Amino acid sequence: MSEKYKFDTMSLHSGHVPDKETGSRAVPIYQTTSYVFKDTDEAAALYNMEVGGHLYTRISNPTIATLEQRLASLDGGVSCVACSSGMAAMHLVVTAICSSGDHIVASNKMYGANINLLQHTMTRFGIETAFVNPNNLEEIEKAIKPNTKLVFGEVIGNPGLDVMNVPEVAKICKEKNVPLAIDATFNTPYLMKPISYGANIVIHSLTKWIGGHGIAIGGAIINGGNFDWGNKEKFPTISGPHFAMNGISFWEEFGPSALTAKIRAEGMYNFGPSLSPNNAFYILQGIETLSLRMKKHIENTKMMLEFLKDNEAVSWLRHPDLEDHPDHKIAKKILPLGSGSIIVFGIKGGRDAGKAFIENVKLSSHLANVGDAKTLIIHPGSTTHSHLSSEAMKMSGLTDDMIRLSVGLEDIEDIKIDFEKGFKAASKISNKRS
Amino acid sequence: MYKDFNGNKVYFSTGGLNLVNDKETLCFVHGAGQNHYSFTQQIRYFVSQGYNVVAPDFPGHGFSEGNQTTSIEEDMLWLAELLAFLKIEKATFIGHSQGCLTILELAEKKPELIMGLVFVAGAMSIPVNDFLIDTSINNPEKAYDLMVTWGQDSYGSFSISDWPGHNHLAEGNAVMKMNEPSVLSTDLKSCNLYENGKQAASTININCLAVLAKFDMMTPLKKGLQMVENIKQCDYKILECGHFLPIEKPKELNSLIKNYLNSLK
Numbered sequence: 001m002s003e004k005y006k007f008d009t010m011s012l013h014s015g016h017v018p019d020k021e022t023g024s025r026a027v028p029i030y031q032t033t034s035y036v037f038k039d040t041d042e043a044a045a046l047y048n049m050e051v052g053g054h055l056y057t058r059i060s061n062p063t064i065a066t067l068e069q070r071l072a073s074l075d076g077g078v079s080c081v082a083c084s085s086g087m088a089a090m091h092l093v094v095t096a097i098c099s100s101g102d103h104i105v106a107s108n109k110m111y112g113a114n115i116n117l118l119q120h121t122m123t124r125f126g127i128e129t130a131f132v133n134p135n136n137l138e139e140i141e142k143a144i145k146p147n148t149k150l151v152f153g154e155v156i157g158n159p160g161l162d163v164m165n166v167p168e169v170a171k172i173c174k175e176k177n178v179p180l181a182i183d184a185t186f187n188t189p190y191l192m193k194p195i196s197y198g199a200n201i202v203i204h205s206l207t208k209w210i211g212g213h214g215i216a217i218g219g220a221i222i223n224g225g226n227f228d229w230g231n232k233e234k235f236p237t238i239s240g241p242h243f244a245m246n247g248i249s250f251w252e253e254f255g256p257s258a259l260t261a262k263i264r265a266e267g268m269y270n271f272g273p274s275l276s277p278n279n280a281f282y283i284l285q286g287i288e289t290l291s292l293r294m295k296k297h298i299e300n301t302k303m304m305l306e307f308l309k310d311n312e313a314v315s316w317l318r319h320p321d322l323e324d325h326p327d328h329k330i331a332k333k334i335l336p337l338g339s340g341s342i343i344v345f346g347i348k349g350g351r352d353a354g355k356a357f358i359e360n361v362k363l364s365s366h367l368a369n370v371g372d373a374k375t376l377i378i379h380p381g382s383t384t385h386s387h388l389s390s391e392a393m394k395m396s397g398l399t400d401d402m403i404r405l406s407v408g409l410e411d412i413e414d415i416k417i418d419f420e421k422g423f424k425a426a427s428k429i430s431n432k433r434s
Numbered sequence: 435m436y437k438d439f440n441g442n443k444v445y446f447s448t449g450g451l452n453l454v455n456d457k458e459t460l461c462f463v464h465g466a467g468q469n470h471y472s473f474t475q476q477i478r479y480f481v482s483q484g485y486n487v488v489a490p491d492f493p494g495h496g497f498s499e500g501n502q503t504t505s506i507e508e509d510m511l512w513l514a515e516l517l518a519f520l521k522i523e524k525a526t527f528i529g530h531s532q533g534c535l536t537i538l539e540l541a542e543k544k545p546e547l548i549m550g551l552v553f554v555a556g557a558m559s560i561p562v563n564d565f566l567i568d569t570s571i572n573n574p575e576k577a578y579d580l581m582v583t584w585g586q587d588s589y590g591s592f593s594i595s596d597w598p599g600h601n602h603l604a605e606g607n608a609v610m611k612m613n614e615p616s617v618l619s620t621d622l623k624s625c626n627l628y629e630n631g632k633q634a635a636s637t638i639n640i641n642c643l644a645v646l647a648k649f650d651m652m653t654p655l656k657k658g659l660q661m662v663e664n665i666k667q668c669d670y671k672i673l674e675c676g677h678f679l680p681i682e683k684p685k686e687l688n689s690l691i692k693n694y695l696n697s698l699k
Contacts, residue, residue, distance in 0.1 A: 001651050001676070002583045002590030002603060014593045014601075041483075050479040051684050052597030060598035068599035078605040079597075225608035230497070245478075248450035252497075253478065255471045256608035260599060 007074065007190065008291050015069030029281045030062045048245050049265060059268050063277040067284050071210075071220050074189040074287070075202050078225030079260040081268065082218060082280060086185060086205025087113055088273035089219035090152075093181055093201055094118075095271070096262045097237060098149045100126030105143045105178075107134035107153035109162045109397065112384075114183065118152075134164040135327060137172060144176045149235070151178050155194060156186035156320065156340050158370075159380070159404050160397050163320045163327035166334060170198025177234070179227045185209070185371070186340045190294040195224040197334060201259065208371025209341075212286035212293050216279035221263060225256030238262055293373065293409060298338035300415075301407045307416050308345055313357075313423035313430070315346040315401060341407040342370055347423075349430030351390075351400035354379040358403075360425035363410065363418040375408035375415050439519050442500030446470070446490035446516070449481030453488070458549070459522050460695075462489035463513065465531030466560075466625055467570075467581065467618035469496030471609045472530055475597070475684035476691070483692065488525070490516055494614045502620050506532075506628040510539040517547060526550035526698070528691065530680055531653060532621055534661075535560060535628050542634035550698050551642040552691055555650055555679045557657035558631030558664060562622045570619035575611070577618055582606035587649045587676035602681055635664040643694040644670040645679060645687055652677040669694070 005013065016027045035054045037043035046055040054060050064082050072080040083089050094117070098104065106118055108131035118129040130143040134153045144151065151173050153164045166182060173180040181201040182194040188209045194202050204210055206218035229238040229251045238258050241247035242265065250258040250265075268274060286293075305322065308314050320331035320339035331339045347353050357379070358366050364375045368384065378384065381400035385393055390400045408415070435448050447470040453459070460480050462473040470477070470489040481487050492509060493500035503509045513536060517525065526549045529537040534556025541548050570577035582603055583590070593601045610618065642665055646658035655672065662668045671690055675682035 001649070002586045002588055004579075004583060004603070005591055010593075013591075017589070017592055017594060044482060045479055048478060048482060050482055051475045051688065052595065052600070053685075054598065062598075065595075065598035069593040069595060069601055072599060072601035072604065073593040076604060078601055078608050080599045080601070082599075225605060226611075246450045246481075248478070252445075252447060253450065254474060255469075255496075255612065256605055257600060264599075 010070065010073045011290050012288050014073040015066035027063060027066045027281060027284055029277050031277050032061075033057050049261065057277065058272050058274045059264060061277050061280070064275050064280040067280040068220070070284065070287055071204070072222055075184075075222045076193050076195045076224075077202065077222035079257040080220055080222045081260050081263045082206070082220045082275045083268070084219065084273040084275050085217050086183070086203065086207060086219040087117065089203045089205070089221045090114060090117060090183070092263050092267040092271070092273065093203060093221055094122060094127065094150065096259060096267055097179065097235065098122075098127045099237060101147060102127050103145050103148045104129040105140060105148055105151045106131055107157065107164065108132060109134055109157040109160045110154050110183070111158040134162055134169075135330070137165065137168055140169060141172050141176070144172070144178055148176070148178050150181055152181045152183075154183040154186065155192055155334070156342070158186060159342070159344055161318055161320055161325070161339070161342060161344060163331045163335065163339065165330045166194055166199055167197040173200075174198065177228070177231065186342060187335060188290060188294060190291050191337050191340065192335050195222070195226065200224045200227040206283045207369070209294065209297070210286060210290060211283040212290065212371065212373055213282070214369060214372035214374065216282040218275050218279050218283050221260070223257060223260045227259075229258050242266075296409050297341035297407060300409065300412045301338065301341040301343065303412045304343060304405070304407050304415065307419070308343065311423065313348055313427050315348045317343070317345045319343050343405045343407060345403055345405070346399060346401040347403055347426050349401070349426055351381040353426040353429040354401055354403060355382040356429050357422040357426040358382065361418050361422040363414060370404070370406035372406065373409045375410055376406040378404050380404065436497070437519070439516060440500070442493065443498070444490065444493070444500065444516065445497035446488050447477050449478040449487050451481055453486045453520065453522075457484065457486045459486040459488060459525040461513075461517070461525045461527045462487065463527060463529040463533030463536050464489070464492070464495070465533050466621035467578065467610050467613060468530070469609065469612060471496070473680055476528070476680055476688060479688050480691070488517070488520065488522065494617050496612055502614070502617060503624070504620055505624050506535045506539050509536040509624065510543060513540060514544050514547060523547070524549045526552065526695065528552040528554060529556060530554040531556060531677065532560065532625050535625065535631060538631050538634040542630070542637045545637070548640065550640065550694065551638065552694060553642065553644040553658075553661065554687065555647050555653055555658070555677050556644065556661060557653040558635050558661045559628060559657070560625040560653055562626045567619060567622050567626065570622055574615045574618055578607050578610040581610070581652070584651045585677040587647075587674075587682060589682065590676070596684060602678070606678065631661070632664055635661055638665050640667070641697065642668040643690065644668055645690050646670060646672050647676055647679045648672050648674050650677045
C-alpha cells in the first residue's frame with residue numbers, strides 16, 4: 001500500500017529510495033551520456049517508448065528522472081520533463097502543441113523573455129499571440145479563437161507582480177477546450193499548485209526558488225494529466241499520428257501523460273535542451289529545503305514590506321500581500337501562505353537615485369536573477385532597460401525609479417541596515433534635485 | 435482504433451498498427467475502473483514482438499461509448515462479440531484484476547476462443563467491501579484515490595517509476611477520471627456478485643500463467659494462489675509489488691508473458 005505523504009516529506013523523498021546496490025542515501029549523480037542495452041529487444045523497446053527506461057541522457061537520465069518525479073509529486077502532476085532552463089521549458093510546451101497557423105493567448109504582464117519568445121520568435125514560425133490583461137476575464141475569453149491552442153500566464157507576474165486569477169481563467173479555458181499553461185516560478189508548489197486550481201500545464205524555472213542557491217540553471221514542465229487532447233483536428237501534434245513509432249497517437253497510447261510523451265519524444269529528442277545530471281542533483285538539494293526556505297523568504301518579505309512602507313526614500317511600494325495591490329483579493333485566495341518574495345518599489349529621485357542606491361548597498365547583490373538564498377536587487381532603469389527612455393519604460397509597465405528586490409534568507413535586520421546605506425546615497429541625489 | 439460496434443463507438447488499442455490476419459492475437463482485459471492505459475507498457479511492446487494486440491476499453495471506460503456491462507457474464511459476452519466482430523477466432527487473453535474474472539468466465543463459456551491465459555494480480559473471486567462500493571457511488575474521486583493508494587506498493591508513495599518522470603499515484607487517478615463516474619461502482623459490484631470463478635477455473639485444461647503480487651491489497655496473494663491450485667496446469671510467479679503490477683513491474687511482467695507465449699508454440 002502507498003501512503004500519501006505530505007509536502008515536506010515528498011520534498012525529501014519523492015523519486016528516490018536508497019540505491020539497492022550501494023545503499024546510497026543521497027540521489028546518485030549518473031554522469032553518463034548513455035546506457036548499455038541488455039539486448040536488441042530492449043534497445044528497440046526503449047527507442048519506441050514501449051517501456052520505461054533510459055537510452056541517452058539527452059532524452060532522460062536517472063538523476064534527472066528523480067528530479068522530475070519529485071517535481072511531479074510536489075505539484076500534483078502525472079508526469080514531468082526537466083530541461084535546461086525555464087525558457088527551454090516554455091519553448092518545449094509551445095512547440096509540442098502549436099504549429100504554423102496556430103494562435104496563443106498570453107498575459108501581457110509576463111517576464112520579458114516569455115513575451116519576446118511569443119512576440120518576436122514564434123511569429124517567425126507562423127505562431128501568433130494575442131497579449132491580454134491577465135485579470136481581464138472578458139478580454140481573455142474574447143481573445144480565444146478557433147485556432148487558439150494555448151493560454152499562457154504567470155501566477156505572479158515578473159516584474160509587475162500581477163496575480164492571475166488562475167481558477168477563473170482555468171474555467172474559461174475548460175469551456176473553450178484550450179489548455180492553460182502557467183509559469184509558477186515565483187510561487188513554487190509550496191505556495192500554490194496551479195493544477196489544483198484547474199491549470200493543465202505548469203512551467204518552472206528551477207533556477208530560482210526551487211533550486212534556491214543560484215548555482216544551477218534548469219527548467220521543468222509538469223503535466224496535470226487533466227486535459228482532453230482527443231480532438232485530432234485541433235491538437236494533431238498530440239492526438240494525430242506521430243512521424244515516428246509507427247505513426248502512433250500520443251493521446252491514444254499515453255493518455256494523461258500524452259503531452260510529456262510528446263515533449264520527450266520530439267522536443268527533447270529533436271531540440272535537445274537537456275539538463276545536466278549535476279545540475280539536476282544541485283536542484284534536488286535545493287528542493288530538500290524548499291518549504292523551510294519559502295517560509296523564511298515569506299517571513300523576511302513581510303518584515304521588509306513593513307520597513308519599506310514607512311521609509312522616506314521610497315516613493316511607492318508594490319507586493320500582492322499589500323491591501324492596496326490591485327490583485328490583493330485574488331492573492332489572498334490562491335496564495336494564502338504569501339505571495340512570494342519579490343518586492344518592487346520606487347525610489348525618490350528617479351533613475352539617478354536608483355543607480356546611487358544600487359551602487360551603495362553591499363550585502364544585497366546587484367544581479368539579474370531572483371529566488372536565490374541571498375538578497376538580490378536590480379534597477380532596471382540602469383541595467384536591463386537602460387537603453388529605454390522613461391516613456392518607453394512606462395510602455396513596458398516599468399518606471400525609471402523602480403527597484404526589484406528578491407528578498408533572501410539573511411537576518412533581515414542586516415538587510416535593512418544595508419538598504420539604509422543605499423537610501424542615504426540615493427537621497428543625496430534626490431535632495432540635490434529638489 | 436475506433437470502430438462502430440453494436441451501435442456504439444468502441445475503442446481498442448492495437449498499439450497504433452492495423453490487425454493482421456496471420457499473426458497471433460493477444461487480448462488485454464483491463465480491471466475495475468480502468469481502461470487500456472493499464473497496459474501502456476505491454477501493448478506496444480508485444481506489437482513489436484510480432485503479435486496483434488487488442489486492448490479494448492469496455493463500454494463507458496476510456497474512449498468507448500455505450501451502456502456499461504453490469505456483470506462478469508456480460509463482460510465476457512461483450513468481449514466475445516467484439517472478437518467475433520473483429521474476426522479474431524482465437525487469442526491469448528491477459529486479464530488484470532477484474533479482467534481475470536472475465537477471462538475465467540470466457541475460458542469456461544467460450545473455450546474455442548482460448549489459445550492461452552495469463553492472470554495478472556487475479557483471483558477466482560474479488561469480494562469488495564461495502565465501504566469502497568459506497569464511496570465509489572457517493573464520491574467516485576475519493577474511491578479512485580483509495581484504490582490507487584491501496585493498489586500500489588509503497589514505491590508509489592515515493593513516485594518511483596521505471597518510466598522517467600512519471601508519478602503513478604496521480605497518473606492512476608487521472609486514468610480513472612477518464613471513465614464515466616458511474617463506471618467504478620458498477621465494476622466493483624460486478625466483481626462482488628461474481629461466484630462462478632471456482633467452477634470456471636476447474637474447467638480450464640490448457641497450460642496457464644498467473645503473475646501475482648506479493649503486496650497485493652486488492653486481490654490478496656493467498657486468493658491468487660487458491661486460483662492457481664484450482665487450475666489443472668497453471669504456472670505462477672510472485673513479483674514484489676502491489677496490485678497495479680503491469681505498471682509497477684512492467685519489464686518483469688513482459689518477460690514472463692513472453693516466455694509463456696514461447697512455451698505455447
